[in-house]
Amino acid sequence: MVALAVVVFRYVLLPVRGVGVSMEPTITEGDLLFVSRLAYRFRDPKRGDVVAVRIAGQSVVLVKRIVALPGEHVGFRAGILHINGAPLDEPYVRNRSDWDLTEGPLGDSEYFVVGDNRGMAMRLHDLGAAPRQRLIGPKLF
């Protein structure tokens, strides 16, 4: 049983405890979620995935949502996310303030990630382009 748990949590699932408010209301402080370590071996990351982003390793990770894909132009106008110049419908965003970020292009293997809580000040929020190799996998449950 212990061996099975070791294998599952080392190679299949990454357990993550939610800290902070940047993903509210989707993830709140103290939530326990499980990230698939295998999913991105079989498919590409897609828009809307809630993903774990590696920092130096996998003990401490950022949890964000993919909102833009490689090659797209992304930015914020008065709090509304724009992809290639068009506003993106984001039903998961409940709090919104007037974020402004000049639209810019993503590289060939870059994904733009941002938290769901847009009610906080933009300077307090980690957001930006993550290279594919930093994406560990999507949240499963």
Add this chain to the structure above:
Amino acid sequence: MRNTIRIIAVVAALAGAATYGWQWLFPDDEAQIHALLERIAGGVGAGDRDDGDMSRLARAAALRHDFDPDVTIDAGPPFEKLRGDDAIIGAAATVHGSVRNLVVSFTDVTIHVDPAPGGATANLTAEARFDAAGGGRGVEARELDVAFRRIDGSWVVSAVTFVQTLRRLDQP
């Protein structure tokens, strides 16, 4: 047969204890650098809310032994770049006075000791948890590259460089 197993178990236990004891008495470079990082994490942490000013200043001053006098630190925005151990101590004292219940830890530490003696580097995640202004606990985590050098037989930090996890769109 049973005696053989016992002998093997005792020999294995003795070998394990001897190895542990040897490493404790004569830690290798990686162990020394791990210990240095733990000491720095404890020194930078602001401690309990009830810590006195003198206690906090003493812990900040003790950091001097863990840094090269010409150390450079770039921990990334919004922190200013620091140069010299006096600047480090000043910054630590300021943090201790303004941030409550700050707990610093270094995780996912990968150490590379240079083949030429006297140099080493590490890549790690620095995590800080603290009492947030609006209540609750705040958290900040970032990747750092750390360079070390040996001075008078002891490892010290000579440079810290911020590694960007997420690229801002206004940067190349």
